[in-house]
Amino acid sequence: MKLSHSALLLLFGVQLVTASQNRLQKMIRSLPQAKQVTQSCTTAIDRFKAALPDYKTIVQSSSNFWSDGQFPADGSSIQWTGTKYSSNGLISYAGNKWERLNNLCPECTLFGTSDYLNDITQGGLGDCYYLAGISAVAEINSRFEKVFVNPQVNWAGLYAFNVYIRGIPHVMVVDDSIPAGQYGKKPVFAGLGGDNSIWGPLLEKAWAKANTNYEQIIGGQPFEAFSFLASVPNNNFKIASLNATSIWTKVSQADGKNWIMSISTPSAPNGDKDKCKFNLACAHAYSLLAVSTVYNADRTQSINLFKIRNPWRKDADYSGSYADGSSLWLSAGADGKTYAQQVGLVIADDGVFYMTSEEVLQSFDDLNIGQYTENFVTSWYDKRDDQVANENTPAIYKFTLNEPTPMYIRSTLYSKRMYPISCKPDQANIKLILEDAFGKQLNYYWSNEQSYSYINLVDAPLNVGTYTLKFYPQWTAVDVKDYGIVIDAPRDIVITDVNGQASRLTAHDFSNKELKAIVAQAPKPEKPKLPDISQTGAAYDLTGNLDQDILKIRYSSSLPITNQRKGTYLTGSSSTLIGGVRYGLAMFMGTLREDITYTSTLTVTTKPGHIFKFSPGNDKCTVTNNGDDEIKCTCLIKPDTYPKECLLVVITKEGEGYSNSYSASAKSS
Template identity: 45%
Template sequence: MTKSLPQMLLILLSLVTIIRSENIFDKLVNRFSKPQKATISSSCQAAITRVNKGLSKNFKDLVTKSSTYQNDTSFPSDYSSIASTTYTKNELSPFTKVKWGRLNTICPTCTMFGTQNYINDISQGYLGDCYFLAGISAVAENQTRLEKAFVNPSINWGGLYAFNVFIRGVPYVVDVDDAIPAGKYGKASIFAGIGSDKSIWGPLLEKAWSKVNGNYERISAGQTGEAISFLTNAPYQYYNVSLLNAPSMWKLISEGDAKGFAMSFSTPGKSDKTVCSLNLPCNHAYTIIGTYQITKSDGSKQNLYKFRNPWGIDNSFSGQYQDASTYWSAVGSNGKTYAQQAGQTNANDGILYITDNEAMGAFNGFNIAEVRDSFVNSWYDKKGDTVASATTPAVYTFTLAANTPLILFVKTYDRRMYEQNSGCKTDYAIFKVVLKDSTGKSIQAVSFYEDANFYFNFVDTPLAKGTYKIEFYPTWGNVDVKDYGVVIQAPVSIAILDSSSKTSAVSPHDYSSKNLKPTVPQVKPVAQPLPVINQTGPAYTPNGTIATDLINCRNSSSFKVSNYNHYFYGSQVTSILDPTKKTTKSMYQIIYLLGTQKENIIFTGQVTIKTAVGGQISTAGTGMICLKSTSTTAKEDTFTCTCKIEIDFYPKECMVGILSPLGSSYSYGAAFQYSQGY
């Protein structure tokens, strides 16, 4: 399979800071323990400059010996890591003042991979990176394949994690801390979310991808193949549905599924806020999970694609085989229901099924990434090639001891790693690759733009035993960094030699630190207590001393509190005889307790109490604000008390007591509202 021109122009993104693996943990930059001060500087090649700075020295020690959080100052927890201050489209400007939260604080009981299978761990947030999340979800279909990307998957108190990834076809190790943009209050991720089974690998990989490309804004929009290649180095191809028919499309995808390839669909349109065919969000990427051929009751076959929306919800999908369809309960001639044959369950989880004919009208394209777990990556890592040009090639050779199935490509830095503005990368590099045999005969040749993702495919027709020459002719762009990787993927390792018959320096991934864990106890952040409303204290009867009564009623078994999940409240009215005993008249004391036991709820409760003029008031809790108005006509006081509990407000409750004048009547009422806070 040879690709000569880009079939889809990738969205332009940039800026990067990563750690490249040379001696992994033995040579790491001592940056994590530094305070987070400076923001990321913006320049045309800043990302690539940081890529090549080398690794830190003490990552392993910080992971094992830190009892408190460490900070990655190369990708600080501020707006410069969300969007560039120099080159920006202001797409994420609403998050200028967002707070960052540490994942281990947001979810102390979370683990890297959660408790269930990985497919449902991905949940897209406010960032337009569905392609990336659908891509890593496609990799996660094979759990072993996904886990290879995680250098140190165990939770550590420093909050530091590293990942085995590929950049320009060459192995790198990227590290991040676990601070993520977490909304106004720093309590919940605003981009990729924590998995429903308390997994955190989704937001961590999203952060690593953002760091590689400079910031979160730079990773908006793209192809799922980029994400898959980032984790696996697999070449990928985009297919235009309009150039196919249902049988040919089914053949490509079903064969890819049988081979274990990572695949995805895409819908047309300009915004995922609009709806396309079958109520599928437009301009959106979906993970292809599998292909199924259902045996129907009459013995005929129905082809179904199983796919997943990275939003994690069905979004009113209206396909023939939607979850609520009666087709699923039908029994095929093989004695199994359609649901049993396809492994279908009825849940609002974003996992959907579509017929091969429906897919032709619903999707505009699909990606197939040729992930082959049995193949070995071999590479030549070329830095600063100032000699090769459009007329003078860089020459590399390799020798096959036997007929060998293989894939071969040359890859430069992704275009999104450069800043995209009038003073930076404004053109496209053009490359030519020629493969020749030992006699100098050209076997294949291709010219392509820099982001065309070309590759030579000799898997089905293995390359014959012998020595081969690779010629690389680059026409560089105006600001291109002249580094690239020459990559061969095959069942065996293959030495790639330069014109001096030398191989390049080896920069392997790290697979030896899977069991890296903290060796010291965690110094946990001090947690603010949440209200307890089990009311197990001794019975208590108010006596009209309001401040004391509030304290004694708070936990009393005599004071009943109702819990409505997102908020709670309790009220009590007590008749108190004239304490002077000069009259038989009574006073009435009204006590209210209201609040929430939820960390992420913004709660507002309002209590209105009316008495004759001269009522007394006392409050407990700093969140209660009371206003009194007096009506001379009605001769009454109205107390309007508002309890406003923000996310970071403690204690998360308010209490108020009103004592009516002697012989006075009273009335009272309350209203509550709440919203999710981010």
Template identity: 65%
Template structure:
């Protein structure tokens, strides 16, 4: 049974464990409401309606980062803590650092070096539905690239996207600052692509900006991404309403038309931490990439295979009959080609699965098909603050066709997730009626706004003539009474209100693909890694610690060993100096910016020594050794990923006539 998009009864996403509030979060909750940022039920809606910044000027003329003050790099863009507008699902992340993508990956580009299909990687945010949806859109490069206004890397870090809100074309801008882990080195939500692409985290941020904050993007269906990027009507099919044969027909025909597809596993109490059939994460959304039939040699046997992608980019645990390592792939079939060759299988832990149609029918609960026509355009009337239309008094809109035209006709309001938590508990009922010039009703639909129903005239083109649309909403008290009258068809159609006026207040920008910075990038703060070439002149320690710590550092007299590909650096130089004193220089450090490096230098000698430590003498502790009479000196060198420089140097000289013992201990942990 073919049906329109159902009301979202189940959210597909990651179950995030609750964490205790930090001191900062507790402090925020104790502030009087008047001293916190002013939020309302229409904050996000007002944000998308606000005038755009002059993004062309900013991109071309800024030599340093531009900051989007409407969606700042702070906890308010994660979750509105301390208000009635949060369920506290992301409270453990509101104090996280943010970092610019251009700093995280200076060599990254928007698109990366390979195709778009494997660029998206999900983080801890429960938005698998959105990431699988944008991945499905990106399966066709030309289709996806329409959404990108300025693909060139720029020093302002400003990126604009062509999106649809209420079905109406909008340009949406974001800066490239994203939430990271505590050291500011890795994104905590959507990650950078394996080919150094950054469009994934940027589009995820654009979605969060549209929908209040990141918290409001948790859980949903992939069709929301289809609508956001392409404005296409889409269909939801429940597995309970199809059989294996009809499902295969729907999917294979949709694939042949390059339509956009996704699929969901059943709900489970533990969310996607539970595993369903074939070891697939439950309550999870996947991109459905393609269909293919493989045959044995004489075509007496065949398998209908469906190619699916998990936004987690992992598939090593998959246990279906066509898992990557299954011997069935090596079956020699039609034309002497193995099943693997026929399906163009690639062996990799990349989140891509092949499943038979029977396995898909058994393992999944529903699938979406976005009916994307490359030659269709969006026509619209942008109605704002309609104080007249209601269930008993429809708003009137008119259009005229000079030739028979296939089309979809819809009315789209703001998505419920654009209203903060507690603002819009119920869906609004809408009615749309299409009437011809004689007053005859051609089609009429009544639906809840989330279902995004349409009058579908694609297979029965609407004849030449003049038509009237009657829109009757049953507004709720909390509704912002804006909507779009939308027609998707092969040609632009002028839609007028009852006064003969059109209304197109926004639009897309397809002319800025070459937009780039016309100035040099401003210098960035130095984050030097240790120079271990040691090409400086030879140097002997003198006991003058201020001089020694400077001149020995790059001297060839202090060779530095490079262990474990730069994770562990060490070097030692010792000398006898005037007065029969022993001097030592001990170097430690790391070239790895993605580890927590921890090491200690230990020196034992009689009192009367002097030392200087580059990290500060306060990082050293001194313990009296009662058995030897020595002072045991321990200098700690702890280097977190965000700390620079990534090295420590100790110089020490003993008391006259005294010796010393020394050793080092070093380790590291990944972040």
């Protein structure tokens, strides 16, 4: 499937499989095959039509994990390998182990310990557009918290969300099992928040479930996240058509209204592996969080700044004039405050950075603004399986206003993304006409389904009266003929069909914010212990009894162990003169990290006649004689290897000395 940059923004780290067909098919046959999910063009749509589980009872009464049968923790939720519905874009992840978030991070909470700004970290999935979009939604707490039905951590690991499908409110549920790499040790897609929050990977999973699987959410536009979580009308602007004054006016006005904004860099041959202006990743989406104006000391000069966030949660490479560490931030400004103080600058590699209007114009090509209005509510008519309406015969709906009312009016279909690869090559076209009580046309639009068009009557409110909406769909052969007639306005508006009937088959749930488990959590299997390096045991001198020595020296204060790079490298050694005639040597290597492959080599050179014992087994050692014996032992610790340590004890021959060395390396899993 060929998709243009306007439809796709590709993520750093997406792996393209270029193996031969035979090798690819061999890999496909080796992957776990899904047994629970029916794979069809309407699988994602059918999920939203199915009855919800009794999530309230499950959350309250489950002492152990609940599993979502609609979106199982297996390769079918990554991609539909070996079918016409997959381009094998995530085949390298299809065999991943899955792990529950509550197991990966028992101390984590949904929102973490600080604000939402530093919670999103993109992983190995090309969904920068979505993560930038949900970060932008999360900028305003009141807007963001509406999404979460049950924000309390629960033993079932079940989380329900208020989302919009076809612009219509729905509740959807997911469990907290996520792809966690070859060894099941850490999220491979959206990561945990810097403050131990888990909403990022959960909302990413919800988006994948809503659109069939994770492969289906590679590449897109941030306004898709705006629509999914907030159902807002969106405006897209080509930055090439703007100048410093017009972009500042649009963005500052939108920021003043707390609208949702994102901004994207141009495409490039290698996607976001290529660097654009100021070392920004190309083909990449960013949250546009806010604007600020800083003033010099006498307020005779001002500089307009845009506050932007990278969903990679890093900005150290950014080289714009107002990068962290720039001397410009220290400029003396108004009211005795530096420019840094005026904007509340935080110096951290957190993905947040500032740009001038001129730098924005040089760096980006797309601006999205979602017109979220805090006091507006969504009204809708949910039409299912309309076999009558077409491009010549309209479906007719009416609504009545008792007072002048500003509003947005839309007709909404299932997004093309909800149909798996190869299912929907073409787009539907839709026309929506607004008429007054006398049949006079007041407004209309005609567009394809991906234009997200709408009628904007916010600045020209409709007067008191009864109005008619005529919906003309030009369906494709594969469309599911469901749609929504949606009005966003300050008050609820009843929309009826020609029979005078309303249709609201689903709704959001705002009544279960305090929902939590009322039972104790079931005991979990004991986790393997990491190395204890406190070394509080009694002092111990090696004796030459290898079996005894390797046990008693391990926790002895005589073997101090150092911790380097936050537990990545643990090292320790101890030597003893035994009976005044020979040496005893103990060497310790290990790691506290469970997400790396750790390799170390311990080498001791001494004369033949020595004895030694290596805790993983002497078969992990080689002895090479070049006059002296070189004992070389390899300590290989994979993420699923326990214990995460190796101990070598060597006793030399009487009258002989030794030399020793070690090396260590670590590789992310």
